[in-house]
Every structure is written in C-alpha cells, then in structure tokens.
Amino acid sequence: MTATEVSTWELVVGLEVHVELATATKIFCGCRNQFGDEPNTNVCPVCLGLPGSLPVLNRQAVDFAMRIGLSLNCSVQPSIFHRKNYFYPDMPKDYQVSQYDLPINTDGFLELPDGTRIGIERAHLEEDTGKSTHVGGGGRIHDAGYSLVDYNRAGVPLVEIVSRPDIHSAEHARAYVNELRAILVAIGASDAKMEEGSMRVDANVSVNRPGDPWGTRCEIKNLNSTRSLGRAIDYEMRRQIDLLEAGERVVQETRHWNEDDGRTHTLRSKEEAFDYRYFPEPDLVPIAPDAAWQEEVRASLPVLPAGRRAQLVERTGATPETAGVVVERDLDAFVLDSLAAGGVAGRLLVHAENNLADGTGRLEPTTFAAMTVMEADGALTATQAKTVLQELVANGGDPVAVAAAKGFEAMDDSALAAIVDELIAANPEPFQRFREGDGKVTGFFVGQVMKATQGKADGKVVTRLLQERAQA
Amino acid sequence: MSSAENTARGIAAAVRAGERSAVDVVEEHLARIAGREGEIHAFNEVLADEARAAAEAIDRGDRSGALAGVPVAVKDNLCTRGIPTTCSSKILEGWRPPYDATVVSRLLAAGAINIGKTNLDEFAMGSSTENSAFGPTRNPHDTSRVPGGSSGGSAAAVAAGFAPLSLGSDTGGSIRQPAALCGVVGVKPTYGLVSRYGLVAFASSLDQVGPFATTVADAALLLEVIAGHDPMDSTSIERPAPSLVEVLEAGVDGLRVGVLREMVDAEGIAPDVRRRTEEAAEALAAAGAKVEEASVPAATLGLSAYYLIAPAEASSNLARYDGVRYGLRVDAPNTGLMNEASRTAGFGAEVKRRIMLGTYALSAGYYDAYYGKAQQVRTLIIRDFQAAYEQFDLLLSPTSPTTAFPLGAKVDDPLTMYLNDVCTIPTNLAGDPAMSVPFGAGDDGLPIGVQLLAPALGEATMFRAAAVLEGVAP
Numbered sequence: 001m002t003a004t005e006v007s008t009w010e011l012v013v014g015l016e017v018h019v020e021l022a023t024a025t026k027i028f029c030g031c032r033n034q035f036g037d038e039p040n041t042n043v044c045p046v047c048l049g050l051p052g053s054l055p056v057l058n059r060q061a062v063d064f065a066m067r068i069g070l071s072l073n074c075s076v077q078p079s080i081f082h083r084k085n086y087f088y089p090d091m092p093k094d095y096q097v098s099q100y101d102l103p104i105n106t107d108g109f110l111e112l113p114d115g116t117r118i119g120i121e122r123a124h125l126e127e128d129t130g131k132s133t134h135v136g137g138g139g140r141i142h143d144a145g146y147s148l149v150d151y152n153r154a155g156v157p158l159v160e161i162v163s164r165p166d167i168h169s170a171e172h173a174r175a176y177v178n179e180l181r182a183i184l185v186a187i188g189a190s191d192a193k194m195e196e197g198s199m200r201v202d203a204n205v206s207v208n209r210p211g212d213p214w215g216t217r218c219e220i221k222n223l224n225s226t227r228s229l230g231r232a233i234d235y236e237m238r239r240q241i242d243l244l245e246a247g248e249r250v251v252q253e254t255r256h257w258n259e260d261d262g263r264t265h266t267l268r269s270k271e272e273a274f275d276y277r278y279f280p281e282p283d284l285v286p287i288a289p290d291a292a293w294q295e296e297v298r299a300s301l302p303v304l305p306a307g308r309r310a311q312l313v314e315r316t317g318a319t320p321e322t323a324g325v326v327v328e329r330d331l332d333a334f335v336l337d338s339l340a341a342g343g344v345a346g347r348l349l350v351h352a353e354n355n356l357a358d359g360t361g362r363l364e365p366t367t368f369a370a371m372t373v374m375e376a377d378g379a380l381t382a383t384q385a386k387t388v389l390q391e392l393v394a395n396g397g398d399p400v401a402v403a404a405a406k407g408f409e410a411m412d413d414s415a416l417a418a419i420v421d422e423l424i425a426a427n428p429e430p431f432q433r434f435r436e437g438d439g440k441v442t443g444f445f446v447g448q449v450m451k452a453t454q455g456k457a458d459g460k461v462v463t464r465l466l467q468e469r470a471q472a
Numbered sequence: 473m474s475s476a477e478n479t480a481r482g483i484a485a486a487v488r489a490g491e492r493s494a495v496d497v498v499e500e501h502l503a504r505i506a507g508r509e510g511e512i513h514a515f516n517e518v519l520a521d522e523a524r525a526a527a528e529a530i531d532r533g534d535r536s537g538a539l540a541g542v543p544v545a546v547k548d549n550l551c552t553r554g555i556p557t558t559c560s561s562k563i564l565e566g567w568r569p570p571y572d573a574t575v576v577s578r579l580l581a582a583g584a585i586n587i588g589k590t591n592l593d594e595f596a597m598g599s600s601t602e603n604s605a606f607g608p609t610r611n612p613h614d615t616s617r618v619p620g621g622s623s624g625g626s627a628a629a630v631a632a633g634f635a636p637l638s639l640g641s642d643t644g645g646s647i648r649q650p651a652a653l654c655g656v657v658g659v660k661p662t663y664g665l666v667s668r669y670g671l672v673a674f675a676s677s678l679d680q681v682g683p684f685a686t687t688v689a690d691a692a693l694l695l696e697v698i699a700g701h702d703p704m705d706s707t708s709i710e711r712p713a714p715s716l717v718e719v720l721e722a723g724v725d726g727l728r729v730g731v732l733r734e735m736v737d738a739e740g741i742a743p744d745v746r747r748r749t750e751e752a753a754e755a756l757a758a759a760g761a762k763v764e765e766a767s768v769p770a771a772t773l774g775l776s777a778y779y780l781i782a783p784a785e786a787s788s789n790l791a792r793y794d795g796v797r798y799g800l801r802v803d804a805p806n807t808g809l810m811n812e813a814s815r816t817a818g819f820g821a822e823v824k825r826r827i828m829l830g831t832y833a834l835s836a837g838y839y840d841a842y843y844g845k846a847q848q849v850r851t852l853i854i855r856d857f858q859a860a861y862e863q864f865d866l867l868l869s870p871t872s873p874t875t876a877f878p879l880g881a882k883v884d885d886p887l888t889m890y891l892n893d894v895c896t897i898p899t900n901l902a903g904d905p906a907m908s909v910p911f912g913a914g915d916d917g918l919p920i921g922v923q924l925l926a927p928a929l930g931e932a933t934m935f936r937a938a939a940v941l942e943g944v945a946p
Binding site: 045048049050051052053054055056057083085087089092093094095141142143144147149275277278279282283284285 | 549550551557559564567569570571573668669670671672673675676677703704705706707784785787788791792794796797798806807808811831834835836839843
C-alpha cells in the first residue's frame, strides 16, 4: 500500500482499558487482593459465589474509582451496579457485577503530551473474574481435555475506562495508554502493568473515507503491550482498507491479536455475541459519594503528569518532548530543586534527559546545580561534565573536587587554537569541504581535538575556532 | 400444642430457671418427630445427634440466652456450617456450606438448638411443598392435604409439635400462606430487617427470612433474636432489632385498621375465608380499633409483576449451579455441555419454568416490555401502599384464598397454584411487613389465617393487633 492510498482513509480508534485497583482487599469481600499467590488461597464464600453469600462494597475501591475519574476530568455521579449474565467457569456466580447505564464516572478527557485531548466516555467499577487454564486440545475451553480455574482474581476490583473514538493513529493509541498508565501510577490507583494483566487494553478499530460516517468496527482483544497495541491497530487498519478497496465489507466482530503471526483473527461474530441480560444488582445499594467525600478525594490527588510537564516547561523552558521524558523518569522535582539551587536550566534538562536514566543516586540538587554552573562557565566541557555527573551519582561529593581529581581543567583558547591549526594542516581535504559548508566534517575535527586533548576541550570553542579559520 | 410449657417462651424460662434440662426438651421433641415424621415429612434431615450434643452443652454451660434450650427447625435454604443445605434440589447434592447464615448464627448465639433442616419447594419456588426433589410435606391437620409452601416443612414442623419455632423464607408468601394452612403464626418482616446473608437466594429483592411459631409471643421472641443490622448484607437496615415482646399487651385501642377490599373480594377467595376475615375485622373493632375499608388499587397487579420480577432475579441467582464448583455434576465432552447436562438433571420442572420465564423477561428487546414494566408496576404498588398507610396504621386481608388443598390438586396447573399468593405477594413487592395469624377454621374444619399488613418497620403495631386476634380467635 502506498502512502497516498492510506491518506485517503481515516482511522478511528476507541480504547477500553481495564485496570485492577491496588486495594488491600477485593471489591465485595475481605479477601486479599494479591497477584501471584498460590491458586485458590485468597477466596471465601463471597468471592466464590457460594449459595447464600452476598456482596458488600469495598469503600477503598470506590475511593480509587473516584481518584481515576477525577484525574480524567470526569463527573462523578450517583451510580448503581448491574449484573451482566453469561456462563463461564471462571466467573463464580455466572454473572459479573458491573456498572451499566449509570457508571460512577462520566464525560472526561485525557490530554496527551502533545496536547491532543482524547474524550473519556466513562470509567466504571466492576469485579474481575477468576483465571482459567485450559489444558489439552487447542488450549481453548471448547476442546480442552480439562480446565483449571484460580479464583484468587475473582472479585478483584476493576475500573474500565472507555475512551471516545477520538484516536486516529496507532501512535496516539500508544501515547494514550502510556499517559493513562502514568496517571494511574501517580494517583496510586493501580500498578497498571500490562504484562501482569493489571492493565488490559481492547481496541475498537474502524476506517472511513474523510467526510463519511464511521465504518463498521472490530474489537481487538489480547493486546499485552503498547507495542502489540500499535502493531494490531496498524494491521487491522490495513486489513479493513484492503477489504473495502476490494469492494468487500468489514464484518462487525471481536478479533484476537496473535503476536506471533502479527495478525488479527476472528474470535466471535456479532451474531455470536452474548445477550448479557443486564439488570440492576438487587444485592447492592446505590453508590452516591457526597460532595464532602468527592472533595476529600480531589484534595488528596497529587499533581498529575500533565501538570508536572506544564510546570517544567514553564519554569525551565523545556520542550514538550524533553518535559515528557523528564516527568516519565520522575526527575522533574529534582530538576526544579536543582534550578532553585542556582542550576542552569538548559544543562539540568540535558543531563536529566540523557544521563540520569538510572536515577539520581547520591547526587544532590545543590551539587547538580553547581556542576551545571561550572559547565556553563566553561570550567567543564560537556564530556567532562558527564563523567563528573556519573561520579556524583555513584559516590556523591563536591563537583569542583571531583573535576580536580579527574584532572579536568578548562584549556585556554590559545592552546586549543594551536591544536586546531595542526589538524587543519594535516587534513587539508576535509578542511576544504568544511570551508565549502559541509557541516558533517565538523564532527571529524571536534573528535580529533577531543582525542588529542583527552576530552578536555570544549566542543563549542573548537567549532568557533574552525569557523574563524574557514572564513579567514 | 400451645400449652404454656410447650411454647418457646415457656421452654426458655424453664431451662433458664433450671426446672427443665435442654436434653429433656430435645428428647421430647425427637420423640414427637419419631412418632409422626414418617407421615408428614417435614424434614430433609433431622439433626438428632447434633441437637442432643447442643442440648448437653446448654445444660453444662450458659443457659441465659433468650432461646436457651429451645429447639428450632430451619428451612433447608438457610446455610448451616458442615450440615447439608439442599434447597430440596438435586443440584445441591452433597454440598455442605462452610459457613452459617447470619440468622442461624444468631439463633445459636441465643442458645437455640437446630433440630433439623426442613423441606421446601425446590429453591422456594412453589406454594405446596410438592416441588421438592425429596417428596412432598403433608399437612399435620390432614395428611391428604398440602401444608402450603414454599416453607411447608417449617410450618408443618411447628404445627406437628416437632419444634416450637422454625425459620422460613418468604418471597411471595412462602411463610404466611403455609402458616395459614397449618394453623400457626408466620411473619414476613420488613425487607432489610432480617439479614439475608446465608439465605440461598431465590429473588433477592423480595426474599426475607422470618419466624413460624404457635403463638404470637413466640414469633415476636424469635424475630427479636434474628432481626437487626448485619454488615454482611448491604440491604440490611442500619438499626437494632425492634422490641416486640414488650408491646404485645398494648392492644389496638385507637388504631386505624383498613380492610383491604381488593383482597377480600379477589377472585377465588373462598366464602369461609372471607367470613373469617370479616370476623377478624369485627374483633379488632370490638377491641377499640377504628376499622374501615381500604384500597390499594395497584395490588391487583401484584401477581403479574411478581411473576416477571421474581423469575428474572431467579434466572440470574440460579446461574451459579453449573456443575463447576459444587453440587451435582453430570460429565459431558466439554464445559458448556457439562453445564447443560448438570442443570438439566439437577433442576425440577418448576425451577426450569421460572428460569426460562426470567431469562425471557430480561432478554434484549423484551426487557422494557416485561422486566421494565413490572418494575414500574412495583413502584405503583409501593405508592398505593404508602397512600393507604397515610390513612391506616394497619391493613387486614385473608392470607390464603382457601384452606389447605389436597396433594396433587394444582400441580398440573401452575397458574392456579400461583393464585394462592394473590394476597401475600403485594407486600413483598412493597418491602413491607405482614404476618398471618390463625383465626378459626373453615367449613372443612381446616385452619384459616388472616393477614395483618403494616408499613415498613411497623412490626410492633402489627404484633399488637396479632396478639388481640390471637386472644379472641374462634
């Protein structure tokens, strides 16, 4: 497919994200909510759905659901639970307690780092099911020799976050999931690990010609990483465009992403879809968080990643991209503290973005600040600064002392000029190309100077000296 | 059977005073069971050994509980730890709950002795106890007749003197109708007054546990023991158990009592039942109540709404019996077929009928016309009762249209069977309390009960009137 063909189609994606809440206990009983325990050890009559047992809602789960809703700019409204009825052995009651037409959170949005707003239709509470293992046959329930079920997960609280179909590229879908994860982690509502299943993403994908109504959508399941999400959306978009351009129709269905062959496959068609026979759950009472409870939750929320990025941009002049990386690494507070200690914003950001991926270790905002001042004053070259920084992270200490111990001292310009002149004399042909404006040769000369000076030269000074000689 | 020493109050007082041993009390009741249980079949299981052991413990230890040494029969849809709880269904074959229902815990904490698990219509669906997988219970007053249902075993056990008290559950009349047919007192408390935790659900928004007793005072005593907030039941009302025994002598002077015209005149109400209801109204008037006619127009729609709402909830509540985790499993080539084979073999005809009805009522495209409409009717019924209770403190009606009918008379005609509950169902839909009090006999010599209805949490007023009727019953 050529680029022009794709550009005549519009991709429409909506995401449904399930997150397990980091509550101490399950949503309707007192059993531990703990991933990875021995199977069927965190169970009781309630989460096993034994005859006669009844659910009692966990207040902390409501609290976390509100944290999520308020963080996604949703309205929190009085809500009720419904029963979603279907038979499956990992669901102890053969119905799932979920929210249907009155979810706790509605109508919000999530802002991506590039400023795009993705609408949030709802974020509702529900219970998780158990976990099945189908042994033998094709590993599917219908042809398995036998199946094992672990009910530890049954009754773990979930919030399902449903986006509006506002996503128009795989890249934005990934950015949405990454941003959502950052928010969930920041507010402590979930550890949001796709690989452990505490965050599960389904994608609704359709294509249409610009100006036309939305096309028929397919729901893609089994997306276990943001990489799978992106690949699956791209594959599915192509599949649908190919069908439509061949004059065929897209059939509404649920499709399964296969990581190995890089394709989506039919899981069940619309005709096979369940009739869930939703009706209000009579064993639970409505949830109506009053204004005071909502305010308490709102007041306890930390500054969210978007706010932190904005703050960093405003205070340091960082680009949105740099701010995104620094906040994702949780280094923004450290950078701002270092700025307050007199650091040089540009240098702080460069190091935070490139040289502090493994954390700040024994580095202090004051020493970080002092080091960037030395760098800005020309007392340290960029290369030397990186070395000093590594030492400060590993062992702490004073940057001046560290630089001295390493033998770093600024070379004076005349010494440097002599080395540059020698190099030009030895390399007339590259210098001629430099003179003719071939910028790529700059790196060659700077590298040679660094080699000759064991990294003590300042690259910017070398470039200036070269330019002076080229124009002479 | 209601001579003072055989009432729960009499037994508890004697045991407390050291005049009778709990062991003697239990042996007397076991002897009565041995004498007549063969023909009546009130129990799915008589807990003779357990009851003897519990009685010995009472005699050795604490005799201060409100029900110390009192045998109580427990409907077999209430969970009892380690003791089979069958709901009179094959589908729960072999299942022993790992926990006690809250009401059972409260009974035991009060010193009561569980003497056995009583028979019922399968999953409490029925009005004659003929829908039991283990065979019908018979009416102690005439064993060719049904005891009513679904709590027929609990009603018969009390009527036959097998226990002075029993627990039942009432979803559409399952305590009050068998109480009427067996000539005992039966109470359906306000929804939420008694915990449902451990009551195997039939229709969650309607189910309520309540007492059977030979006297109004005993019923009050048992209700005091089991009522009160339970944090394990989200629909439990957050208030302590009401004081009932202490108000029993208060009389009805000045109370406004409405005779429910829609129910007295309902189609199928037998003349003798109507006559006894009128006599009860006169008796209350004679005792000082202001008696007038009352109307709850939407109550006539109760039966129709009930047979959509209750089966809808049941279709969901009974989904869990799938052969996967407990109870009956019929093996089949894959999980789906195993679910199907187990449910086909495990459920009886009436349960299957209601699961199908309820599944249909909730299906996409039918929900609004059936379940949704029924909920609107329910709202109307609640509103009409509220309006009536602005004028009246209590309402009065027949409990059951007729006296006990012969076994087999209605089993092939579900609709006629359903009509048994025409007077009792509206209170379940409204969530209000109601009780049946024995009030003389019919032309056939069999017991008749009249029903007292009260607004939510109006139990105390209701019991006052019940005590008056008990005192003057023909």
